[in-house]
Amino acid sequence: MVDLSPARQPREADARPVPFRGGGFAPGRNRWAGLVVFVALIAFFEVGTRTGVISSLTMPPPSAVAQTLWRLVETGLLWQNLGPSLYRLAMGSLVGCGAGILVGFAIGLFTLARAGLVPLVSALFPIPKIALLPLFVIWFGIGEGSKVALIAFGTFTPTVVATFGAVDGVDRGLIRMAQSFGVPWLRIVTRVVLPDALAGILSGLRVSLAIGIVLLVAAEMLGARYGIGAYILEAGALYDLERLFAGVVILSVLGLLVSAGIGALERRLLRWRG
Amino acid sequence: MDIRVRHASHAYGGLAVLSDIDLVAPAGKILCLVGPSGCGKSTLLRLMGGLERPTSGAIELVGAPPSGCLNELTFVFQHFALLPWASVEGNVRFVLDHHRLSEAERAEIVADVLARTGLADFAEAWPRQLSGGMRQRVAIARALAVRPAVLLMDEPLSALDSQTREILMEDLVGLWTRAPFTAVYVTHNLAEAVRLGHAVAVMSRRPGRIREIVAIDTPLSERRPDDPELERVQARLWSLLRDEAIDADRELVDG
Numbered sequence A: 001m002v003d004l005s006p007a008r009q010p011r012e013a014d015a016r017p018v019p020f021r022g023g024g025f026a027p028g029r030n031r032w033a034g035l036v037v038f039v040a041l042i043a044f045f046e047v048g049t050r051t052g053v054i055s056s057l058t059m060p061p062p063s064a065v066a067q068t069l070w071r072l073v074e075t076g077l078l079w080q081n082l083g084p085s086l087y088r089l090a091m092g093s094l095v096g097c098g099a100g101i102l103v104g105f106a107i108g109l110f111t112l113a114r115a116g117l118v119p120l121v122s123a124l125f126p127i128p129k130i131a132l133l134p135l136f137v138i139w140f141g142i143g144e145g146s147k148v149a150l151i152a153f154g155t156f157t158p159t160v161v162a163t164f165g166a167v168d169g170v171d172r173g174l175i176r177m178a179q180s181f182g183v184p185w186l187r188i189v190t191r192v193v194l195p196d197a198l199a200g201i202l203s204g205l206r207v208s209l210a211i212g213i214v215l216l217v218a219a220e221m222l223g224a225r226y227g228i229g230a231y232i233l234e235a236g237a238l239y240d241l242e243r244l245f246a247g248v249v250i251l252s253v254l255g256l257l258v259s260a261g262i263g264a265l266e267r268r269l270l271r272w273r274g
Numbered sequence B: 001m002d003i004r005v006r007h008a009s010h011a012y013g014g015l016a017v018l019s020d021i022d023l024v025a026p027a028g029k030i031l032c033l034v035g036p037s038g039c040g041k042s043t044l045l046r047l048m049g050g051l052e053r054p055t056s057g058a059i060e061l062v063g064a065p066p067s068g069c070l071n072e073l074t075f076v077f078q079h080f081a082l083l084p085w086a087s088v089e090g091n092v093r094f095v096l097d098h099h100r101l102s103e104a105e106r107a108e109i110v111a112d113v114l115a116r117t118g119l120a121d122f123a124e125a126w127p128r129q130l131s132g133g134m135r136q137r138v139a140i141a142r143a144l145a146v147r148p149a150v151l152l153m154d155e156p157l158s159a160l161d162s163q164t165r166e167i168l169m170e171d172l173v174g175l176w177t178r179a180p181f182t183a184v185y186v187t188h189n190l191a192e193a194v195r196l197g198h199a200v201a202v203m204s205r206r207p208g209r210i211r212e213i214v215a216i217d218t219p220l221s222e223r224r225p226d227d228p229e230l231e232r233v234q235a236r237l238w239s240l241l242r243d244e245a246i247d248a249d250r251e252l253v254d255g
Helices: A031-051 A062-075 A077-109 A111-124 A129-140 A144-168 A172-180 A185-219 A228-237 A241-269 B041-048 B088-094 B103-116 B132-145 B162-178 B190-196 B228-249
Strands: B002-012 B015-025 B030-034 B056-062 B073-076 B150-154 B182-186 B199-203 B210-215
Touching (some): A031 A062, A062 A077, A062 A241, A077 A111, A077 A185, A077 A228, A129 A144, A129 A185, A144 A185, A172 A185, A185 A228, A228 A241, B002 B041, B002 B182, B015 B041, B015 B210, B073 B132, B103 B132, B182 B190, B190 B228, B210 B228
Parallel strands (some): B030 B199, B150 B182
Antiparallel strands (some): B002 B015, B002 B056
């Protein structure tokens, strides 16, 4: 038998607990914190504007913004403005993200596409797309064409970058495995590369669509009678803060919905991650 | 079907990894490849499986593949290489889907290999839900599904703990005893080599050469972990490897 008793008996008074040094670095989930932040912020501005601490010149009371929003719904103006905007956003991001994913895959898979297109994409990325709006009006017309093109162009570059990054990150071991079983090339792309890159592509889409919403306002600066962006710009020009904020709230809600939609898509398509 | 390596050499850039390898993996037998780390044994396996081309020399297949063979040279990888987004059954089906088979044939193959590897109850499970040992069983089931002529096993048990390794070794012996297959089995674990190999090829350190091929005549099913004959062979393998392993350990990776 090995003797495991200590050589010298220490006094009981010397005993002390091992200090805990782990923990942290693992943010958990909390359903309510986000809501509480919103409510607290809105309550703060409501009280502030009502009591006059915050001047009504700088900030409308949230309740007045809510009333404006409600009037928008009642008069049907909301749909009149939201409809064209949603169309522009949907068409623009569909074209931009769709083309972005295709080009991203090409860059991730083919030497020539990578060598030829990566510098181009890097050159296009930092261009402020808003600056190109007048040019797009000349190219695609003052109607829907220029607006869709602006959003498409703006969502294209971040989607390309996210997609080819995701394709680059695909597990080479899985591709070797598929090759070793004689799986045809196209099937490797659709059944190994695509599923493995999907997480990265979806998180890229989150960014791209948010940029799409930002560009929506810019796209409606020229030649738009209706649209959330046009509505905000008009309110801004008239210094009608309540309508300005009502428009901003609509864009925020749009952003939240898009983000929630992608979240739902992730939960569904990336179920295997557990 | 035999697989024959003739005067194969391989280099990455200017770095010679394999030098003049001459080797035959005979049909119906397991040939183990052992050698110090970095001696090119995995590279040799990839050459044999057509995943890389030798710089010089040739790899040849001799004889006809078994009937119904879908993929002659089939790998089992150290880190399993399972598709994490496919279920156990989906992983097996992945390698069958591009072959002209009826759905009934596919279902039959899947059911057969899952039963042979003890996975019948786990067909719907995700890989992440499985232990390492079960994951490698899935990879073995997938490899058996294509009725390979030669199994190329790249340290298939090295990522597993020693208890699981022991159990999977028994499984492999059982699979081979019931239906003998041809395999080239790369390992750095000499105990595995003497349990599973009909012959053990010992390689030198980089650039890898075949130093010696040791045949082991005891039938696989009669080999026990504490068999004195196997221990003697293992000691002999170690004496061949020891100095090479010490030198290989002291080498800089980039040379």
